[in-house]
Amino acid sequence: MMSNSSTSMAHTLSFGSVRQSPLLSSNFALTHGLLDSAAEQLMVHKDFQAAFDTCERGLVSLLNAEQEDSRYGELKAALCIVGIQALAELNQWPGVLAWILQHYECPEKISAKIMQMCILLYTKVGEQAMMQEAGNVWLCCPSNGRLAGFGTVAELYLLHILVPLGHMTEARELVFGDVGGIAFTEDQKQTALDIMENKENLSQEQPPSPNPNPSPVVVVAGLNTPQGAVIQKLEALLRLLNRGLSVAGGGLFCLRRVFLSAVLLYMLFVRMDPAHPSSFPWISQMLQMLKQMWDAMFAPYYRARAQS
Secondary structure (H helix, E strand, O other), X not given: OOOOHHHHHHHHHOOHHHHOOOOOOHHHHHHHHHHHHXXXXXXXXXXXXXXXXXXXXXXXXXXXXXXXXXXXXXXXXXXXXXXXXXXXXXXXXXXXXXXXXXXXXXXXXXXXXXXXXXXXXXXHOXXXXXXXXXXXXXXXXXXXXXXXXXXXXXXXXXXXXXXXXXXXXXHHHHHHOHHHHHHOOHHHHHHHHHHHHHHHHHHHHOOOOOOOOHHHHHHHHHHOOHXXXXXXXXXXXXXXXXXXXXXXXXXXXXXXXXXXXXXXXXXXXXXXXXXXXHHHHHHXXXXXXXXXXXXXXXXXXXXXXXXX
């Protein structure tokens, strides 16, 4: 799903201090080797399930490690980052947050880089609401305010979660509250305020639908799409053909060619679902025009037979 392997490479290599740590203990050495294997499986072999399984084994190997050691947090975060990328590639993104919480126990303990990745991932798939509660809990934790990536998490949470979801009251509280006092400068606060005001103005400019019945809205919306424009042009073409038939009479056109042309035009240019409500007006108009063509071609013939 997220095929940009360079992102994984950047995140993995950002833990260079892990690779350069002197004299790793046996547990850390084992975990370090599993991290290397998982990164290779993800980026070189594109074996995403194997990469995720390797990350799981690496996280299990850390259970007996000394958690106070700085290498513990770095290796754990690196394994989780590779695991997130593997789950995204497997299209298993709905379970990413639950998997992270399984290893970190609560949102407050998640590292800043992992929180950033989760916000971006759920934003990419249009499900940023799934990160709203976890992001708020993380930002409100006082100890996280001292982390280097705190400002970036606050910015992503504001721009990708609160503002798109229309939570402007919460957004203002974030910017001008304790979180904003730590994360944003005065210029950044003003920029955030401008973004929120623009979002509110755009929301107010969208007129509500006067008719609560959604069926006509579907038809009108379809005419504003590129397919709707093609339909209108095709209708005009059929009307022109109908006029030609009316003027020329039945002898100059072959009925089989007329119907074949209409069907081909329908298949090549429209290709719509006949069961979809937006198709009904077009199908009805096409049938009416074909009936008019039939009358133009054969009405004189039937009238002549009736008079005889």
